[in-house]
Amino acid sequence: MRIVILSSSVYSETACAMAVRLCESVHVPVGAIALPAANRGTLLRKLGQWGAKDVIRYARTKLIPQRGEKQAQVRNPYLQPLLKHKGGIFRSLRKVAKCYDFPVVICKDQNSPDSTKQLKAWSPDLIIFTGGNILRKPLLDLPRLGVLNVHLGMLPEARGMSSPEWSLLNDVPVGVTIHYINEGIDTGPILQRCEFPDAARCASLSDLRNRLIAFGIEKAGEVVANLDRGAISATPQSHLDEDRQFFVMHEWLQARASERLTQSQSAAMAGR
Amino acid sequence: MNGSNDNAVPGKLFKAMTEATGLLRRPQRALPLIQRLVSDKLHSTFEQRHLCSYTTTKRPSGDALNSLLRWIIDAQRPDGGIAAYYSLLTGYSQSxxxxxxxxxxxxxxxxxxxxxxxxxxxxxxxxxxxxxxxxxxxxxxxxxxxxxxxxxxxxxxxxxxxxxxxxxxxxxxxxxxxxxxxxxxxxxxxxxxxxxxxxxxxxxxxxxxxxxxxxxxxxxxxxxxxxxxxxxxxxxxxxxxxxxxxHFRPSGWIDGIDLQGHPNYLHFIAYVLQGVLECGILRQRNDAIEAVAKSSWVLLRKFETNKFLPGAFESDFKNGQHFTCLTGNAQMSCVWLRLFEVTGDLRYLNTALKMNEMLKQLIPTRGGRGIVGGVSGSHPIWGRYQPLRYISWGNKFFADALLLEERLTLAFAASGAFEALRCAS
Missing domain, CATH: 1.50.10.20 (Glycosyltransferase)
Structure with missing residues (x-):
């Protein structure tokens, strides 16, 4: 199967881990397209949108990995088993590509003509989205099977942003959904819904997110293998007529979600 | 607030002349006016529009509420009435x-x-x-x-x-x-x-x-x-x-605001929604609550997607204008909070909390009487709705929103869940 990975940056840990997971299961991508990590245009645009304080934080997260190849730790510790490589750590998609021999192309916009032209040349069966722009129809129509996304929530119950937090507050099972992207927000056909069994073991909301990302990558690897064997098909989502989209959660509600997580921990401890 | 019936061209001209000569009569008002114009220009140039703009509390709600009420108390005239506004050109209005x-x-x-x-x-x-x-x-x-x-x-x-x-x-x-x-x-x-x-x-x-x-x-x-x-x-x-x-359309838009010579300001759209919702709750009319929920959701999506609600719209919420009507924003916060109370849907509470964060950031913390704690008609202050004025009904609706926020968040935090009102659909 011809697979292409779309990434928000060559330094995206999620993209690196996804690429390694695919390569280890003998599905080496035919290529990857990444957005530029930090250039002057991006920084100026983000300065206008975010303000100086957040831009400094953004630049720090993007620049430190470039200098910090020697660093042993990764930001998401649950990805470390995948990112470990010959005593070091895969910190860039380029390093993964070099190791497993596939090309990485940098494009300013994943929907741009350059990106589309490159994708056409690779003629992918499947594109795996790990971050970046909102994808437009011409790109979505390119791969034979579709563009696959790992959503950190159970669909259709938890569409949109802050899904793990909303799931906790709304008493919806925490989990991930592997689905095809369509023109709506998290409304594409579902390949697999996977409930996360270890939510009660998570120490915090960020710990839960990190574990869900690792869990999602593992499940996506299984789905790709099943797609390759023709053993899985997508099911259209129900409740498309209802607006089930959630938006970024305010910190006050995040604190309540965190309390729910603590309560579920206590309940799990009491049950043991 | 409804406009006065005196809508003739000479009346408007007289009003404009009075406003314009305000600075000549009290030149000391020039400094606060220039400060606010510069501040709004800077703010609108470097406005934070990313998804997390209003998800953190930068000013406590209790502090903002005290400042809003202080403004209202200061605006009380000797006759007992509250001034309509404090103009940066002419000062306090009559009651x-x-x-x-x-x-x-x-x-x-x-x-x-x-x-x-x-x-x-x-x-x-x-x-x-x-x-x-x-x-x-x-x-x-x-x-x-x-x-x-x-x-x-x-x-x-x-x-x-x-x-x-x-x-x-x-x-x-x-x-x-x-x-x-x-x-x-x-x-x-x-x-x-x-x-x-x-x-x-x-x-x-x-x-x-x-x-x-x-x-x-x-x-x-x-x-x-x-x-x-x-x-x-x-x-x-x-x-x-x-x-x-x-008059509610399937799109959520409401016909019949019908103010000749004025655009459909968010303030009036929100009035319709507040009136129908509160009346619907009091009379236990689910059809009214559902109609309001539909229209309010359209505005909620617009705010969540753009981090901005236009101050005025054309039919079917199209062609939103490039200023925001702060009073209308505060009213929408009240509507979303009441819808949360009625339906238990946390998304309304979430958006209202973010809207309140945005409004808190726009209340002046420095300046003289009539400015500190005031809610301006528009943001930026030269926007089309009540330009260059801090308006008392803006303070009223934002204070209502913060009071509702306090009541509902306390209830939710105490119970861990929210029991919807008996009229909930």
């Missing part, structure tokens, strides 16, 4: 009966939440002033205060309804018979001039036309019905509710 009326419930709510008795004494003197303005027919006059009430005073349906909200609340708080008598007289007049289809039009309506935002009058009648126990006011409220509901 404004309509706004004074519907600020009264906010003052009582604030006093109850904080134990601050100053708000109660402001509410009591405001009520005394309002009762002195009542026309013998039972109606209240329109426009800014221009002297004692006489038979010649021009009655206004909308202002009577808005003042009725305050008078009913004053009766609930004080249980004084003369206040109930005044409320009943106003309610009787409103029923008398109501059209058979439930709307209000004719000489006592703004521009002689029927408007859907008069749902706020229906809300006042529903409150009077609850307080007085007289069902005729409730039936009159529902007649208007039915008429307003017939």
């Amino acid at each position: 404004y009966p309509e706004v004074t009326g519907y600020i009264v419930p906010t003052l009582y709510d604030f006093a109850r939440a904080t134990g601050d008795d100053r708000a109660v004494s402001v509410a009591e003197s405001a009520t005394r002033w309002l009762l002195s303005l009542q026309i013998p027919t039972g109606a209240f006059p329109g426009g800014l205060h221009r002297g004692p009430a006489t038979h010649e005073s021009q009655p206004s349906v909308f202002n009577t309804g808005q003042i009725l909200q305050g008078v009913v609340r004053a009766h609930v708080e004080t249980n004084r018979p003369e206040i109930l008598q005044a409320a009943v007289a106003a309610g009787d007049w409103l029923i008398k001039v109501q059209q058979p289809d439930g709307s209000w039009s004719g000489p006592a309506a703004y521009q002689n036309a029927a408007h859907t935002y008069y749902s706020m009058v229906a809300r006042a009648l529903a409150e009077l019905s609850d307080d007085s126990g007289d069902r005729q006011y409730g039936f009159a409220a529902e007649r208007n509710l039915d008429w307003v509901l017939s």
Whole structure:
């Protein structure tokens, strides 16, 4: 199967881990397209949108990995088993590509003509989205099977942003959904819904997110293998007529979600 | 707030000239004006529009609420009425009966939440002033205060309804018979001039036309019905509710705001929604609550997606203008919070919390009396809705939003879940 990975940056840990997971299961991508990590245009645009304080934080997260190849730790510790490589750590998609021999192309916009032209040349069966722009129809129509996304929530119950937090507050099972992207927000056909069994073991909301990302990558690897064997098909989502989209959660509600997580921990401890 | 009936071109010209010469009469106002213009220019240039802009609390709500109420108390005129606005050009306006009326419930709510008795004494003197303005027919006059009430005073349906909200609340708080008598007289007049289809039009309506935002009058009648126990006011409220509901489009847009010479400001759209929602809750009308939920969701999505609600729209929420009407934003926050209370859907609470964060960031913390704690008509301050003014009804609605936020978040945090009101669909 011809697979292409779309990434928000060559330094995206999620993209690196996804690429390694695919390569280890003998599905080496035919290529990857990444957005530029930090250039002057991006920084100026983000300065206008975010303000100086957040831009400094953004630049720090993007620049430190470039200098910090020697660093042993990764930001998401649950990805470390995948990112470990010959005593070091895969910190860039380029390093993964070099190791497993596939090309990485940098494009300013994943929907741009350059990106589309490159994708056409690779003629992918499947594109795996790990971050970046909102994808437009011409790109979505390119791969034979579709563009696959790992959503950190159970669909259709938890569409949109802050899904793990909303799931906790709304008493919806925490989990991930592997689905095809369509023109709506998290409304594409579902390949697999996977409930996360270890939510009660998570120490915090960020710990839960990190574990869900690792869990999602593992499940996506299984789905790709099943797609390759023709053993899985997508099911259209129900409740498309209802607006089930959630938006970024305010910190006050995040604190309540965190309390729910603590309560579920206590309940799990009491049950043991 | 409804505009005055005096809409002729010479009247507008006179108003513009008065505003323009304000600085000549008091040149010391130039500095705060320039400060605010520069500050808004910088803010609109470097505005944070990313998804997390308003998800963190940068100013405590209690602090902002105290500052809002302090502004209202400072705006009380010697006659007992509250000024309509503080203009950066001309200073405080005269007392404004309509706004004074519907600020009264906010003052009582604030006093109850904080134990601050100053708000109660402001509410009591405001009520005394309002009762002195009542026309013998039972109606209240329109426009800014221009002297004692006489038979010649021009009655206004909308202002009577808005003042009725305050008078009913004053009766609930004080249980004084003369206040109930005044409320009943106003309610009787409103029923008398109501059209058979439930709307209000004719000489006592703004521009002689029927408007859907008069749902706020229906809300006042529903409150009077609850307080007085007289069902005729409730039936009159529902007649208007039915008429307003017939103007809701499937897209969520509401026809019939119909203000000639003005765009469809968010303030008036939110009035329709607030009136229908509160009336719907009081009368247990699920059809009204569902209609409001649909329209409010359209605006919620717009705010969540763009981190901005345009100050005015064309039909079907199209072509939003490039300024924001802060009063309308505060009203929408109230609508979302009440919808959360009614439906238990946390997404309404989430968006209202973010809206309140945005509004808190736009309240001046420095400056003189009339500026600190004031809610400007538009952001940036030169926007089309009430330019260069801090308006008292903006403070009222934002204070309402913060009071609601405090009540609902305390209830949610205490129970861990939220029990929807009995009228929930």
